[in-house]
Amino acid sequence: MKSNNRKNSVKNTKRQSKKEDINLVQKSGRTLGFTVFIIILLIILVFRLSYLQFIKGPSLKEAATKQQTTSRIISPNRGSIYDSTGKPLAISAKVDTVTINPQKFVISDGDNSQEKTANLQEKVSKAFAEIFELEYDDVYQKVTSNSSIQTIAKKVEEEKINKLKAWMEENEINDGINIDTDTKRYCYYNNLASNLIGFCGDDNQGLAGLEYYWNSVLTGTPGKIITSQDAHQDIISNNNENYIPAQNGSNITLTIDYNIQTIAEKYLKQAVADNNCNRGGNIIVMDPKTGDILAMASYPDYNLNSPFTPNETLSKTWDSLSASAKSTALQNMWKNISVTNTYEPGSVFKVLISAIALEENLVETDTPGIFSCIGYQDIYGTQIGCAKTSGHGYQSLREALEHSCNPAFMQLGAKIGKETLYKYFDAFGLFDKTGIATAGEAVGTFHNLDKVGPVELATISFGQRFTITPLQMITSVCAIANDGVLMQPRIVKSIQNTDTGTVTTIEPKEVRQVISSETAEQVRSMMESVVVEGGGRYGQVSGYNIGGKTGTSEASPGKEEEGTVASFLAIAPVENTKVAVLLTLYDPAKSNNYGGQIAAPVVAQVLSEVLPYLEIPSNNTTITTTPTDTYNSLQTTALPDVKNKTVAQAKKILENAGFKYETSSTDDSIVSEQVPKPGTGLVKGALVKLYTNNNSDRTSVEVPSVKGLTAVKAKNTLLSNKLNVKVVGTGKVVSQDPIAGTNIEEGSVVTITLQDELDSGSH
Numbered sequence: 001m002k003s004n005n006r007k008n009s010v011k012n013t014k015r016q017s018k019k020e021d022i023n024l025v026q027k028s029g030r031t032l033g034f035t036v037f038i039i040i041l042l043i044i045l046v047f048r049l050s051y052l053q054f055i056k057g058p059s060l061k062e063a064a065t066k067q068q069t070t071s072r073i074i075s076p077n078r079g080s081i082y083d084s085t086g087k088p089l090a091i092s093a094k095v096d097t098v099t100i101n102p103q104k105f106v107i108s109d110g111d112n113s114q115e116k117t118a119n120l121q122e123k124v125s126k127a128f129a130e131i132f133e134l135e136y137d138d139v140y141q142k143v144t145s146n147s148s149i150q151t152i153a154k155k156v157e158e159e160k161i162n163k164l165k166a167w168m169e170e171n172e173i174n175d176g177i178n179i180d181t182d183t184k185r186y187c188y189y190n191n192l193a194s195n196l197i198g199f200c201g202d203d204n205q206g207l208a209g210l211e212y213y214w215n216s217v218l219t220g221t222p223g224k225i226i227t228s229q230d231a232h233q234d235i236i237s238n239n240n241e242n243y244i245p246a247q248n249g250s251n252i253t254l255t256i257d258y259n260i261q262t263i264a265e266k267y268l269k270q271a272v273a274d275n276n277c278n279r280g281g282n283i284i285v286m287d288p289k290t291g292d293i294l295a296m297a298s299y300p301d302y303n304l305n306s307p308f309t310p311n312e313t314l315s316k317t318w319d320s321l322s323a324s325a326k327s328t329a330l331q332n333m334w335k336n337i338s339v340t341n342t343y344e345p346g347s348v349f350k351v352l353i354s355a356i357a358l359e360e361n362l363v364e365t366d367t368p369g370i371f372s373c374i375g376y377q378d379i380y381g382t383q384i385g386c387a388k389t390s391g392h393g394y395q396s397l398r399e400a401l402e403h404s405c406n407p408a409f410m411q412l413g414a415k416i417g418k419e420t421l422y423k424y425f426d427a428f429g430l431f432d433k434t435g436i437a438t439a440g441e442a443v444g445t446f447h448n449l450d451k452v453g454p455v456e457l458a459t460i461s462f463g464q465r466f467t468i469t470p471l472q473m474i475t476s477v478c479a480i481a482n483d484g485v486l487m488q489p490r491i492v493k494s495i496q497n498t499d500t501g502t503v504t505t506i507e508p509k510e511v512r513q514v515i516s517s518e519t520a521e522q523v524r525s526m527m528e529s530v531v532v533e534g535g536g537r538y539g540q541v542s543g544y545n546i547g548g549k550t551g552t553s554e555a556s557p558g559k560e561e562e563g564t565v566a567s568f569l570a571i572a573p574v575e576n577t578k579v580a581v582l583l584t585l586y587d588p589a590k591s592n593n594y595g596g597q598i599a600a601p602v603v604a605q606v607l608s609e610v611l612p613y614l615e616i617p618s619n620n621t622t623i624t625t626t627p628t629d630t631y632n633s634l635q636t637t638a639l640p641d642v643k644n645k646t647v648a649q650a651k652k653i654l655e656n657a658g659f660k661y662e663t664s665s666t667d668d669s670i671v672s673e674q675v676p677k678p679g680t681g682l683v684k685g686a687l688v689k690l691y692t693n694n695n696s697d698r699t700s701v702e703v704p705s706v707k708g709l710t711a712v713k714a715k716n717t718l719l720s721n722k723l724n725v726k727v728v729g730t731g732k733v734v735s736q737d738p739i740a741g742t743n744i745e746e747g748s749v750v751t752i753t754l755q756d757e758l759d760s761g762s763h
Contacts (some may be wrong), residue, residue: 073223073224074181074223076221076223077249077498078219078220079219079248079251080092080252081197081254082251082252083254084254084255084292084294085257089189090304091186091188092185095157096179096182097155097179098151098153098161098164099150100124101148101175102142102150104175105144107120128152128153131160131163132156132160156182165179187199189258190304191265192261193296194304195302195336196296206218208334210252210254210439210492213438213439214252218250220248221246221247223243224244225244247499249498250495250496250497250498251495252492252495253493253494254493256294260294261295261297263295264295267602267606271585271598272299272300274598274734275566276588277587279586281298282298282470282583283583284338284470286478286579286580287578288487290487290490291509296336298335300314307334310333314329336439337470338471339436339441339469339471341442342468343553343584344465344553345468345553345565346554348569348595349551350409351477351527351549352425352476353461354401355480357416358397363415366397370394370395370397371396371400372393372394374407375388375390379454380455384455385406391407397412400412402526402530402534403535404535409462410458414454414461418452418460424514427486428479429476429486430444430468430476434469434471434472434488435509437492443472446460464553474580475487480523481524482520484517486510486512486514488509490509527574528545530550531570536568536596538600538729539570542618543618543619544607547572548603549569550568550599551568552564552565552593553565564588564590565586566595567584567585567595568582568596569581569583572611578616579607579611581607585599605735605753635683636681636683638680639688640678642654642671642674643672643678644671646668647668647690647692648668650674654688661688662688663690663692669692670693676724680724683724687719687724687747700744700745701744701746703738703739703740703744703750704717704721706750707734709733711727711730711754718750718752722746722747723749724750726749726751727752728754729753730754735752736751736753738750
């Protein structure tokens with residue numbers, strides 16, 4: 001029994017020992033597994049830390065820095081735009097931008113913190129809305145936002161900033177409102193050269209015209225104010241701000257002359273209004289020797305200080321337009337159509353056809369009877385008419401250009417041939433952009449050479465069924481005025497670095513010699529004949545030799561709604577030409593739409609002011625309006641200078657010259673000023689106003705309408721209203737400057753332009 005018990009005891013002991021061994025092994029396994037797990041975690045952690053430290057470290061550091069800092073942009077001072085005389089056309093004045101840190105208007109301690117926060121936010125929002133004339137709800141949304149910074153108002157002028165500062169002082173609010181220096185674009189002369197200069201957006205980036213094209217030069221580099229913030233994105237006010245100054249943009253000086261631009265715009269606007277031009281007009285004044293653009297204008301124009309406001313023309317239909325139509329209309333309003341739009345030049349183009357034929361020795365200027373016109377030209381069964389339906393008969397090249405005879409130029413085009421024509425078109429730059437440094441320049445469209453048949457060649461020869469820009473047209477004719485040398489149009493003459501004062505001049509660029517100087521001289525002579533004897537005779541300017549060419553192009557089939565285009569291109573003087581002018585009028589009234597009738601006299605008006613301004617000497621010291629006895633009463637004499645003389649002496653001098661006078665001063669007083677100015681050409685019986693230092697009060701008078709009157713009746717009407725007269729042309733008055741209804745000073749000169757009824761064959 002005992003033996004069995006011992007055996008059982010041994011067995012139990014062995015079993016227990018075995019279980020303990022198993023448990024020990026299991027415990028050891030678990031310990032080892034846990035240890036391995038810990039080691040693996042440590043390895044992963046080490047790799048993770050290494051990855052974050054060495055691989056992701058720089059980017060995490062950058063992200064942390066961004067979270068701990070906030071920045072405000074400092075706008076650079078945009079460079080100014082000046083005219084060639086130094087007159088500022090567009091400048092950037094210092095204004096301010098107001099931003100806020102919304103978290104500064106949250107009160108987080110004390111009793112009723114939520115109510116205090118709401119009151120403060122409402123108070124601030126109301127003040128901003130009133131001072132800056134903003135919508136309260138929009139401002140309140142910004143003041144109560146969770147962002148670190150919000151912009152309240154940009155381009156704020158000093159008056160409103162002073163109101164804000166006074167309010168902040170009164171309400172003891174010194175934190176959370178930031179006033180940073182900014183710039184705002186101003187244009188002193190509102191609409192002047194608007195389509196050329198263009199404008200900027202709120203961010204001072206150019207959006208149109210020269211402002212857009214020269215943006216990288218004008219704009220400069222923005223600066224920053226960098227400030228630290230805490231974990232709650234609150235500004236740490238005691239921390240030093242990092243100020244990175246803005247680098248200002250460069251100034252540019254244009255070739256545009258303010259005075260010439262003003263003259264050109266005045267007469268362009270009047271021409272568009274007088275002739276009911278449904279699609280407006282444009283004018284370019286250019287120096288052929290340098291390629292300088294002295295004036296470039298489109299009409300209707302717009303106000304550069306409010307470019308998104310419809311102009312007077314557009315406002316008539318604005319409310320009826322859809323959103324997309326309004327956008328398109330504004331884009332069209334901003335266009336500089338001298339550069340961006342193409343047109344069919346019409347008979348002005350005959351100047352180039354003549355030059356090509358002469359250069360190729362295919363014709364001479366005055367060989368009689370080499371062209372025949374019976375009122376139309378038959379081109380392989382297609383009859384193309386002449387403006388003079390009865391025909392011009394036999395003509396020389398000079399006579400054909402004077403008459404602007406289409407059949408003659410169709411015959412000339414056939415003689416030249418399409419290959420030769422296209423070679424010269426390329427040389428004149430008609431297949432490419434001119435390279436003028438402004439935005440949106442277009443290029444003309446021509447038939448492919450292999451598509452030019454007899455009919456196409458005929459129409460090309462008198463300037464139709466292809467398109468070019470007005471700038472391409474005047475640039476090519478300026479090559480003729482410049483002894484055959486084509487110049488690239490120049491609009492910017494210099495750039496000034498505002499930081500260093502360094503000035504970089506953009507020199508005139510010669511493109512190529514297109515025709516010989518001999519050919520150019522012959523063409524200029526024929527252009528003078530057009531003005532003296534032909535359809536351009538209303539382009540005459542007393543005392544100056546003017547060359548010119550009229551143009552009247554009809555709309556292409558299918559585009560009849562575009563109407564005709566009337567134009568006149570002039571060069572002055574004919575020899576040693578200093579200036580060229582191209583006026584283009586789009587869709588004038590059908591009752592009178594010939595370029596010789598409606599465009600030529602306008603260009604004459606422009607030149608009559610521009611040439612003396614440029615100090616180009618006149619051929620005459622005493623100007624006679626016409627050489628005929630019929631108009632002897634309109635003969636003009638230069639007004640003597642009576643300044644610094646006694647009134648008694650001045651009266652005697654003026655009486656001897658055939659002028660009347662008016663003054664309220666005593667005879668022993670000294671004349672300090674006279675109206676008109678000395679040297680002005682006045683008709684006999686003209687009124688001269690005399691002023692002294694003791695009596696300088698001026699009187700104004702309303703200009704009466706003299707349109708439609710004869711020259712003598714117009715003169716008498718103006719003199720009876722104490723106004724003087726300058727007469728251009730013969731016939732009846734077709735336009736006047738200033739226009740009727742304008743208030744001007746007594747004694748001022750009103751220029752009247754006269755026209756006879758033109759030969760219907762001249763266009």
